Amino acid sequence: MFLEFVEGPLWYASVAIFAVGVVIRLYEILARGVKPDLAPPRAGGTAGALRTLVSRSWTAKGFSSGALFHLVAGYMFHLGLFVLLLFAAPHVVFIEARILGFGWTPAPHWVFIVAADLAFAGLILLWLRRVMHPVLRRISTFDDHAAAWLTFSVMFTGCMALLLSHDSLRALHMLSVCLLLIYFPFSRLMHAFTFVLSRGYTGAAMGRKGVQA
Amino acid sequence: MAKVVTEHDYARGVAVLREQIDARVAAYLSSCVGCGLCAEACLFYTETGDARYTPIYKVEPMRRLWQREQTLAGRIGKALGFGRDLTADDFAAWQEMTYNSCTLCGRCSMVCPVGNDIAYMIRKQREAFAAAGYTPDGLQTAATRALEIGSPMGVTWKALAAQIGHAEKATGLKIPVDVQGADYLALFSSMEIMNFPEYIAALARIFAAAGVSWTVSSQAFEATNSGIQIGSSEIARELVGRVVDAAEGLGVKYVISPECGHAYTAIRWDGPNLIGRPYAFEVVHILELLDQLRRDGRLQTEGFDERKLTFHDPCQIVRRGGVEQPPRDLLAMVAPNFEEMPDHGKMNWCCGGGGGLSANEEAYDLRTTVFKVKKRQLEAVGVETMITACANCRIVMEEALEHYAMPVVIEGVTELIAAHLKPQPPAPTGD
Numbered sequence: 001m002f003l004e005f006v007e008g009p010l011w012y013a014s015v016a017i018f019a020v021g022v023v024i025r026l027y028e029i030l031a032r033g034v035k036p037d038l039a040p041p042r043a044g045g046t047a048g049a050l051r052t053l054v055s056r057s058w059t060a061k062g063f064s065s066g067a068l069f070h071l072v073a074g075y076m077f078h079l080g081l082f083v084l085l086l087f088a089a090p091h092v093v094f095i096e097a098r099i100l101g102f103g104w105t106p107a108p109h110w111v112f113i114v115a116a117d118l119a120f121a122g123l124i125l126l127w128l129r130r131v132m133h134p135v136l137r138r139i140s141t142f143d144d145h146a147a148a149w150l151t152f153s154v155m156f157t158g159c160m161a162l163l164l165s166h167d168s169l170r171a172l173h174m175l176s177v178c179l180l181l182i183y184f185p186f187s188r189l190m191h192a193f194t195f196v197l198s199r200g201y202t203g204a205a206m207g208r209k210g211v212q213a
Numbered sequence: 214m215a216k217v218v219t220e221h222d223y224a225r226g227v228a229v230l231r232e233q234i235d236a237r238v239a240a241y242l243s244s245c246v247g248c249g250l251c252a253e254a255c256l257f258y259t260e261t262g263d264a265r266y267t268p269i270y271k272v273e274p275m276r277r278l279w280q281r282e283q284t285l286a287g288r289i290g291k292a293l294g295f296g297r298d299l300t301a302d303d304f305a306a307w308q309e310m311t312y313n314s315c316t317l318c319g320r321c322s323m324v325c326p327v328g329n330d331i332a333y334m335i336r337k338q339r340e341a342f343a344a345a346g347y348t349p350d351g352l353q354t355a356a357t358r359a360l361e362i363g364s365p366m367g368v369t370w371k372a373l374a375a376q377i378g379h380a381e382k383a384t385g386l387k388i389p390v391d392v393q394g395a396d397y398l399a400l401f402s403s404m405e406i407m408n409f410p411e412y413i414a415a416l417a418r419i420f421a422a423a424g425v426s427w428t429v430s431s432q433a434f435e436a437t438n439s440g441i442q443i444g445s446s447e448i449a450r451e452l453v454g455r456v457v458d459a460a461e462g463l464g465v466k467y468v469i470s471p472e473c474g475h476a477y478t479a480i481r482w483d484g485p486n487l488i489g490r491p492y493a494f495e496v497v498h499i500l501e502l503l504d505q506l507r508r509d510g511r512l513q514t515e516g517f518d519e520r521k522l523t524f525h526d527p528c529q530i531v532r533r534g535g536v537e538q539p540p541r542d543l544l545a546m547v548a549p550n551f552e553e554m555p556d557h558g559k560m561n562w563c564c565g566g567g568g569g570l571s572a573n574e575e576a577y578d579l580r581t582t583v584f585k586v587k588k589r590q591l592e593a594v595g596v597e598t599m600i601t602a603c604a605n606c607r608i609v610m611e612e613a614l615e616h617y618a619m620p621v622v623i624e625g626v627t628e629l630i631a632a633h634l635k636p637q638p639p640a641p642t643g644d
Contacts, residue, residue, distance in 0.1 A: 021285070028283060029239040038485035040495070042535050056328045059250075060560060066253045067324065074248075074326075135249035138264040144247045186286035190243050191327055197240035199328030205237075206330075209482065210535035211559060213323055 003171040006178060011098075014178035021185025022193060029197060041208035048207010049200040055212070056199050073125040080119025084155070088112045090162065116159065123152055143188050150180045215440070215447040217356045218346040223301040226345025227278065230299075233337040234279050241334060242279045244327035245269055251321035251331055256562055257314040260583040268321035268331040271310040274303055275338050304347045311335065311342050311444075312349050313576040317475075318528035318563035332533070339444020348443050349573040356439040356448055363455070365439045365572065366403035370431050373406050377429065380414040386421050388413070391463065392428035397502070398465040398494075399429055400436035400456065400480070402473035404604035412472060412604070415631035419503065422634050423511040427469075433459035436471050437605075438479035442569030450487040453479055461493045470498045472625050474529030474567055474603040481534065498530060499627055500602055504539035507546065513635040514546045521550040523596045525587070525610065525623075526561035527603035540602055540626050547633045554594040562586045566609025584613035591621055602626045 037045075059067040085091060087107035096103030107115070127148045130136045157173035184190070206213035234242075249267060252258040257266035264270070281287040281296055290296050319332035342348055355365035362369060377388045389395060397420075405412045420427050433455040440449025460468050470477040481496045497505075506512035524540060531537045537558055544551050556562060564587060565580040587610065591599065599621055601607055607623050614621050 024285065025243065028285075029236055029243060032234060032236040032239050034236045035486065038489070038491055039482045040485075040491070052328055056326055059326075060324050067250055070248055070250060070326070130247070133249060134262075134264045135252040135258070135267050136247060139247050139249060139267055139270050141247065186284070188243075188246055191246050194240050194243040195327040197236075198244040198325075201237045201240055202322065202328045202330040202333075205333070209533070211532065211537075213559075 003167050003174070006171050006174040007098075010178045011174065014181040018181040018184050022190070025185050025190050026193060026197075029194065034201070037205070037208060039208070042210035043207055045204035045208045048205075048211075048213070049203040051207065052203025052213050053196065053199045069129065070126075073122045073129070075122070076118040077122030077126060080115045080117075080122060081151075081155075083107060083111065083115035084119055084158075088115075116155070119155060120152075123148065123155070127152075141188075146183065147187050147189050150176065150183055154180050214360055215445070215451045217353050217360070217443070217445075217448065218344060218348075219353055221301065221304070221346045223299070223304045223345050223347070226304055226341045226347065227299050229344040230275060230278055230338065230341035231282070233340050234275070234283065237330070238275070238334055238337060239279065239283065241327075241329040241331075242276055245276075245329060246327065248326060250324055250326060251329075254320045254324040256318075256320075256565060256583040256586045257579070260585050261579070265310060266314045268315070268335070269329070271307070271315055272331065272334045272338050273310075274299055274307050274341075275334060277303075304342065304345055308342060308347045308349070309575075311338055311347075312352065312569060313573060313579060316528065316563050316565065316568035316570050317533075318567060319533045320528070320560065320563065323532065323560060336441075336444060340446060343443050343445040343448075349569070349575050351573040351575070352439070352443045352569045355569075355572040356443045356445070359435070359437070359439040359452055360448065363433075364403045364406075364435045365437055366407060368403040368406050368435070370434065373401065373429075373434055374431075376406055376410045376413055379410065380417055383414050384417050384421075386417045388417050389428040391431055394464050395426050395428035396465060397425060397427040397467045397469050397497075398460045398463060399427055399469045399471070400476065401429075401434055401471050402437045402476055402604050403435060404437070404473065404608055405471055406434075408608055409472075409604050409625060409628075411628050412625060415625075415628040416499075418631045418634055419506075419512065419627070422513070422636075423506045425502075425506070425511075428463065428465070430459040430463060432462070436473050436476035436480065438475060438483075439569075439572075441475050441479045441483060442572070446487060449479060449483065453484040453487050456480060457484070457488060457492060465494055467495050467497050467502075468492075469502055470496060472499060472602045472604055472607075472627060474527040474534075474605060477534050477536075478529045498534070498536050498539075500530070500536050500539040500543065503627065503630060504542055507543060512546075512630070514630065514633040515635040516547070516633050517549050518547050518629065518633070519550060520548075520598045521552060521596050522548055522598040522600055523552055523554045523591070523594045524557070525554075525564065525599055525601040525606060526558060527601060527606050528561070528563050528567055530602055531561065532559045540600075543626055543630055544600060547629060548600075552594055552596065554590040556590065562590060564603075564606040564609050565613070566605055567603075571605055571609050580609065581613055581616050584610070584617070587613070588617055588619065591619065597621055599623050600626055600629060 089106035161173040251268035
């Protein structure tokens, strides 16, 4: 019954809160507007926006070794999670049955295990840096920790559900997914959508000045 | 006339801070994942290890206001009695992070993985602090002088006229003043006029040789904009407006921004947005003009400076201004032993004196400390001569070089080029 609840009403409610919440958050940002730039541009803002959208995916040339940690651990986590989310066999089945109506060939099991290990390692390394590095200790908020632990619980319960395949463990995984979806639009996890805006705005502004930022 | 606010009024500061949160700021605050990479790019953090100087932490008042009032979670929390509003203590505590430990150099903005322009946010936060009177005494004094006298250093037209007289004597050339219909209006920074007046003579010689039609205005000669530094658009608008009125009154085609970083930001990029309309003239940085003259064949040099030398990139001209290659192309004309320092170009390290810090006595020790990064750059490249294109960078770095007993001489690009001008009969004027 609990499984029916989390895969039924709670799933629908959490997806609705996620979707509506993300739209509201994006609207809250865009509605504030930006004044048009009256200074004559040196180059195009659109090209600058697109360039920065891509270029910030890696660290600036010659930047510090501290950035290397973030680059490596960050991509371990994000890429691992991406592979897990979209190519793990149970997820492909779920997406086909409950979301899109169609699926695709899932990744082999060993790929799933490697992706999961990388995602876990990346998330743990990033969180450890957050609690140990003086800069991150100063700038981190409750939100940063909550998002990290919620994500961890989704991944952890997912592993347990996979390994033991009991309904209760699958329900626990689904419950943590629903909680993450509900929490998402209220949190810094919104960066998953808003990074397009932040990179774009800066790229456009700097691009108009002729600076490849 | 705009006024410098000196009385503390944090409530006004909160109201102004609220107005500063546009879509860009909201996007930046939403996207920040607290990774701390901005600290790795900021010389105030790297040279002190003080985590308070983490760039995104400098805008914590702005973040708290945005989160509490402009996010659903914050509004719910506020309604339930969680969190707290900004107070006078917050403004007092953050004045140091907003002014003393930030030159608006923008190096942090180049490395943020989510693309946040943190320097933009700090500039916006300064609007609130300036409106609330939480600004360093030195900046208040400089801005007041700029409004009342026309120069943050109290330089009057008479003082500039005296320097012009010296330059005319030294060059044998007449420097045009208030010439209606000249092509170019040259501005100067007070720092140049008082500390590096050889720039004036250099301009005169180069323009005579290249046949440039130019003038100086007795009504508005100051390029430095203290409004930008203190963070008051009202003050910045008035100061830029004086230049615009003078330039449009003289009917010039171009205004030349001199070897000064924030002056270029003020007149080239901020100015039209401050006054709410495009100019009736174009703005060029002196480096851009000299480079154009070079490409047109109107700037001819002879001989070389055999010294090994390097170039310090002024942040507001290169990284925030987009003028990176012209100084290098100009130096290539006369400096065969030019060598780039590590992290040159748009990722160069700030001199530590921009953004009003050179006028802020409270920040003197800190900017001397953070100069250590520039010191390491100079030691790595191994030069005794450094060229730059900003009089403020120059004076700040000269003081620091003296402090660290480093035998490095600093010169300006324009004076170096002028020193190697090929003697030639003056070309016909007109562009």
